[in-house]
Amino acid sequence: MPDGTQTMIGQPALRIDGRAKLTGRARYASDEVVPNPAHAFLVTSSIARGRIRGFHLDQARAVPGVLDILTHENVGGEAEKPKPMAGGDTTSTLESDRVWHDGQIIAVVVADSFEAAREAAHKVRVDYEAERPSATFGSPGAEEEVRKAGEHKDYHVGDAEAAFAAAPFKVDARYGTPTQHHNPIELFTTTCVWNGSKLTVYEPSQFVYGLRGNLAQQLHIEPGDIHVISRYVGGAFGSRGGITARTAWIAIAARRLGRPVRLVPTRDQGFTIVTYRAETRHHIQLGATSDGRLTALRHEGWEVTSRPSQYNVSGTETTARVYACPNILTKVNIVHADRNTPGFMRAPPETPYMFPLEVAMDELAVALGMDPVELRRVNDTMRDPATGLEYSSRSLMECYDQAGARFGWKSRDPAPRSMRDGDWLVGWGCASAAYPANIGPAAVRVTLTPEGRARVQIAAHDIGTGAYTVLAITAAERLGLPIEHVTVELGGSELPAAGLAAGSSHTAGICNAVAKACEEIRQKLALAAVVTNDGALSGQDASALVLREGALRSPAGAKEDLRAALSRVTGGVLEVYAENIPQGLPRESIGKAYAGQMSMSRGHSRQDATTYTFGAQFVEVRVHSRTGEVRVPRAVGAFAAGTIVNPLTAHSQCIGGMIWGIGAALHEATEIDPNAARYVNDNLSEYLIPVNADVPQVEAILVPERDDRVNPLGIKGLGEIGIVGMNAAVCNAVWHATGRRIRELPIRIEDLL
Structure with missing residues (x-):
C-alpha cells in the first residue's frame, strides 16, 4: 500500500452494531422469525455409562400438543455422528443405544409449544443397563495413554533430565486445574427449516461453513443444500466452534414434521450437550543456576477426555517456548473417562498449561531469593528455544515494565506475610501471558458505489468481539470513506468463506482479506486514472495514489472525485472478490474453508519465524487473616499484540479475559460426583x-508494537491472551500474602485456614 493511508486503524471506534444490540434489533439465532415453529425439548441420560434397554413413551405421547418423539429406535440410522474439530472420534447420541456419559441426548420430544414439549420430556421413562462409570483422574476404570501424535508436538531439546539433576536450584512440583464450562449468556439453540430439499439452519456458530459441511456429511446431503445463518452470537469462547449432535436431530425432526422446529435447551443441558474445558494435571521440573538462568524445563501434562476421543489441547506447545532454556522435555497424556468430549475454551491450551509454569517460576524466584520479574527478564529471549527460530516480535519485558510501573511493583516487600492492612494480609503477584499469533484463510467481496458507500460481505462471525466494527474500520481506511458509509454483512454461508473464529485468529484473517480486496479496488481506480489522456491524475505514478476523503489523490495534492474515478472502470458499482491465504498455508486452504474444514497458520508452526502475543499480569490480593476470605482489589495487565485495529474493543477484550482469569483462580470449577460421574x-x-x-x-x-513479519497488517490476536497467566498471578499473590503455596485451582477458603 502507498504510505499515508493509516488514519483509522488504531483509533478507538464505537461498535457499529452496538445500537442494534442495545435496542434488541440484533437477531440472534432463536430470535429469527420462522413460520409456525414446533418446539423441541431434549431428554438426556440419567446414567453415565451403559445401554438403553427401552423407552416408556405412552405418558409422554398423551400430553396435548405432542407431535413426535425421536429416539435411536426410530431415527438412529438417519444421521452419522458429528465429526469433531480435533481429537478423532467422539461420543454418540441417538445413533445407538450406547450411553457414554451423564446428560447425553437420548431422545427429542417435539410439540406445538415449549411447555408441552418440556412436560412430555419429563414423562419419558427409560430402562437402562447401567455400568459403573469412571469420573476423573484416579477413578477405577479410567484409562491413561500417552497422547497420540497429531496437531501438537512434544519437545525434546538437549538433555533435560541430566540438566535438572545437576542444577543447583530446582522446583519439582505438581499442579492441577479443574473442569470448567463456557456458560455463555445465549443458550445453545438450533432452529431448522426445510423448503423441499433445502435446509436452513439458524444456530449460533463460530464457523458457519464448518457447521454446513459437517451437517451435510451427517445427513448425507449436499453442502449446497444447507444454508446456515448466524448473524450474532451471544458468547462463544470455543463452545460454538464445532458442530454438536443436536443440530442433525433437530433437522431430522423438522423433516419428519414438514414444519420448522426450534430447540432452546436448558442451562444445565448446556453442560453436557456441548464441549467444555478439560480437567488437567501437571508435573513441572525447573532447574536453574544461581543467577536465575534456566538450565532445565520439563513439563508433563494429563488431560481428561471421553472414552472414544483423543482430544487434547497440549499446552506444552507454549510452555516449551516462553523462556530461554537449553534443555526442554515435554509430554502430554490423555485419560479416558465416562464424560462428554471436551473442546476448545478461551485460551484452550495456555489457560491450564501456563498456570503451572508461572507458579513454578514464582517458586523458583523464591528459592533463588530473586525478584519474580527479574527472573523472567534474565530468561527473556528473542529466539524460540524449542526450534531456534527468531520471534517475529517479542515485547514481554516491555509489558512487564509498563504494567509493573503502573502497578507500583517496586514497592513490594518480597517476604511473605510482610504486607498487611488491619486484619487483611496483602499479597502482590505477577505472571507472564503468551498466546500464538494465529491466522486463518478468508475470502471477501467488497463493493464500492459512486456515492461513496461500500459493502463488505464475508462469512465471518461476531462472537461479541467486535468483528463488524474492525471490518468496517479496515474498509473505511483503505477506501477513504467514513466508517458509517461502510455496511458489513456477516454470519451466513451464502457469503464468501472465512475460517473458524477461534484461536485469536479471526481479526487478522478477515481484516487482511478485506485490505487485500480494497487494495485491488485502489489499483483498478489508480491505473485507470493515470493512463487516461485527461484528468488531474493523468501520467501520475499509480502506486502512489491513495483513496482518501471520497477521492483518489496524489502525494502532491492532485485529486479526482470517486464518482469520476469509478466511471473510468465501471458504469456503476465496482465489485471485487479477494482471497487471502496466510503465509505457510497451501493454496487449497480457501477450498477447505468453503468445504467446512479448519485450517490455520499457527504461531508455533511457521517455518520462518515464531509469532506470539505476549503480556504481563500483576495482581493484588487481600486474604482475611482469620476467615481465609480472598479479595482482589486491583489487577493490571499489559499486552503487546502488534497492530490494534480498534483499541476500544481490544481493551474490552483484555479486561474481560483478566476478569475471567480471576474467576479461574478463585471461583470457577465444575464439580463432578465421583461415583455417578455427574456434574x-x-x-x-x-x-x-x-x-x-x-x-x-x-x-x-x-x-505499542510493530510486527512486519506476522502478516501484512501486523495484527496479532488479542481475544485469548487476557485470561492467560491471571490464575497464576493470583496464586502467586496469595502465596505472598499468606506464605501458603496453592498448586490446585480454584483456591478455596479451606486451603487458607
Whole structure:
C-alpha cells in the first residue's frame, strides 16, 4: 500500500452494531422469525455409562400438543455422528443405544409449544443397563495413554533430565486445574427449516461453513443444500466452534414434521450437550543456576477426555517456548473417562498449561531469593528455544515494565506475610501471558458505489468481539470513506468463506482479506486514472495514489472525485472478490474453508519465524487473616499484540479475559460426583463466576508494537491472551500474602485456614 493511508486503524471506534444490540434489533439465532415453529425439548441420560434397554413413551405421547418423539429406535440410522474439530472420534447420541456419559441426548420430544414439549420430556421413562462409570483422574476404570501424535508436538531439546539433576536450584512440583464450562449468556439453540430439499439452519456458530459441511456429511446431503445463518452470537469462547449432535436431530425432526422446529435447551443441558474445558494435571521440573538462568524445563501434562476421543489441547506447545532454556522435555497424556468430549475454551491450551509454569517460576524466584520479574527478564529471549527460530516480535519485558510501573511493583516487600492492612494480609503477584499469533484463510467481496458507500460481505462471525466494527474500520481506511458509509454483512454461508473464529485468529484473517480486496479496488481506480489522456491524475505514478476523503489523490495534492474515478472502470458499482491465504498455508486452504474444514497458520508452526502475543499480569490480593476470605482489589495487565485495529474493543477484550482469569483462580470449577460421574453444579447459581464486587479495579494496557513479519497488517490476536497467566498471578499473590503455596485451582477458603 502507498504510505499515508493509516488514519483509522488504531483509533478507538464505537461498535457499529452496538445500537442494534442495545435496542434488541440484533437477531440472534432463536430470535429469527420462522413460520409456525414446533418446539423441541431434549431428554438426556440419567446414567453415565451403559445401554438403553427401552423407552416408556405412552405418558409422554398423551400430553396435548405432542407431535413426535425421536429416539435411536426410530431415527438412529438417519444421521452419522458429528465429526469433531480435533481429537478423532467422539461420543454418540441417538445413533445407538450406547450411553457414554451423564446428560447425553437420548431422545427429542417435539410439540406445538415449549411447555408441552418440556412436560412430555419429563414423562419419558427409560430402562437402562447401567455400568459403573469412571469420573476423573484416579477413578477405577479410567484409562491413561500417552497422547497420540497429531496437531501438537512434544519437545525434546538437549538433555533435560541430566540438566535438572545437576542444577543447583530446582522446583519439582505438581499442579492441577479443574473442569470448567463456557456458560455463555445465549443458550445453545438450533432452529431448522426445510423448503423441499433445502435446509436452513439458524444456530449460533463460530464457523458457519464448518457447521454446513459437517451437517451435510451427517445427513448425507449436499453442502449446497444447507444454508446456515448466524448473524450474532451471544458468547462463544470455543463452545460454538464445532458442530454438536443436536443440530442433525433437530433437522431430522423438522423433516419428519414438514414444519420448522426450534430447540432452546436448558442451562444445565448446556453442560453436557456441548464441549467444555478439560480437567488437567501437571508435573513441572525447573532447574536453574544461581543467577536465575534456566538450565532445565520439563513439563508433563494429563488431560481428561471421553472414552472414544483423543482430544487434547497440549499446552506444552507454549510452555516449551516462553523462556530461554537449553534443555526442554515435554509430554502430554490423555485419560479416558465416562464424560462428554471436551473442546476448545478461551485460551484452550495456555489457560491450564501456563498456570503451572508461572507458579513454578514464582517458586523458583523464591528459592533463588530473586525478584519474580527479574527472573523472567534474565530468561527473556528473542529466539524460540524449542526450534531456534527468531520471534517475529517479542515485547514481554516491555509489558512487564509498563504494567509493573503502573502497578507500583517496586514497592513490594518480597517476604511473605510482610504486607498487611488491619486484619487483611496483602499479597502482590505477577505472571507472564503468551498466546500464538494465529491466522486463518478468508475470502471477501467488497463493493464500492459512486456515492461513496461500500459493502463488505464475508462469512465471518461476531462472537461479541467486535468483528463488524474492525471490518468496517479496515474498509473505511483503505477506501477513504467514513466508517458509517461502510455496511458489513456477516454470519451466513451464502457469503464468501472465512475460517473458524477461534484461536485469536479471526481479526487478522478477515481484516487482511478485506485490505487485500480494497487494495485491488485502489489499483483498478489508480491505473485507470493515470493512463487516461485527461484528468488531474493523468501520467501520475499509480502506486502512489491513495483513496482518501471520497477521492483518489496524489502525494502532491492532485485529486479526482470517486464518482469520476469509478466511471473510468465501471458504469456503476465496482465489485471485487479477494482471497487471502496466510503465509505457510497451501493454496487449497480457501477450498477447505468453503468445504467446512479448519485450517490455520499457527504461531508455533511457521517455518520462518515464531509469532506470539505476549503480556504481563500483576495482581493484588487481600486474604482475611482469620476467615481465609480472598479479595482482589486491583489487577493490571499489559499486552503487546502488534497492530490494534480498534483499541476500544481490544481493551474490552483484555479486561474481560483478566476478569475471567480471576474467576479461574478463585471461583470457577465444575464439580463432578465421583461415583455417578455427574456434574452437580450445572447452573448459574452454583457454578461460580466473578461479579462486580469481585473485581473492583481492572486495568489493561495496550503496549505499542510493530510486527512486519506476522502478516501484512501486523495484527496479532488479542481475544485469548487476557485470561492467560491471571490464575497464576493470583496464586502467586496469595502465596505472598499468606506464605501458603496453592498448586490446585480454584483456591478455596479451606486451603487458607
